[in-house]
Amino acid sequence: MHESSALITRLRSVAAGGVAAQTDVRPPSAWLEQGFVPAQLHELYACDQGDAASGAGFAIALALAAGALPLVWIRTEACERQAGRLHATGLAELGLDADRIVVVVVADEAAALRAAADAARCTGLGTLLIEAWGRAPGIDxxxxxxxxxxxxxxxxxxxSLRVGAEPTPSAAASRWGVASVASSALEAGAPGLPAFDIELLRRRGGPPGARWRVEWNRDAKCFVPLAGADRASLPGAGLPLAPGRAVARHPAAFVRRAG
Known part of the structure; x- marks a missing residue:
């Protein structure tokens, strides 16, 4: 209870600016129309443990593209052991400032769900990311x-980012498979933009099956088709994923790690 109360106090501090404005959501792209809608629960599956970083990067990119900040990231100690601690420089490379994220590391899955239940009710937040490693039967x-x-x-x-797990029944509005894919090299052989192989596995009220290979443009905060990918499966020149919702009008507290 002490851990949960402390988290609630911290989240209230982050959300001190009050309840964010809500607007009518008009999806600007086919991607949104096919399942990614804000203010709902969505699952991201990196079924191969080697794709854990890609799953996390994709989740961060979604939050940034939607302008859904600040972000609270809840992960277990098992995630810390298996995937390693978060690297501030890597987050910055994706476009996420350290003062726009609160990281909560908890002992186990049960503690993660308790913390998530509190965070999900905090109206000043933009995105809640819950990372679990392995089967995690409690996320039912x-x-x-x-x-x-x-x-x-x-x-x-x-x-909900699930690493090294097989999809199970849930109440999520959509379910996405995430895998890493080779990026296109920039000039002089410089490393390319972060690239993802994304598949819509399930969505409420519609058929699944769509698949995209995209790059993340941190400057424009949007996804663009990966060079050489099949554009027939990549609707639009860019996938902005902007829900038209200002999540928090206050400055976020400068917190790098909690828990």
């Missing part, structure tokens, strides 16, 4: 239904 239909209800009430977008 009941737990995801609670998170979905909290997201719909508070306006917080909840992303």
């Amino acid at each position: 239909l009941t737990a995801t239904r609670r998170l979905m209800l909290a997201a719909e009430t508070s306006g917080v977008t909840v992303l």
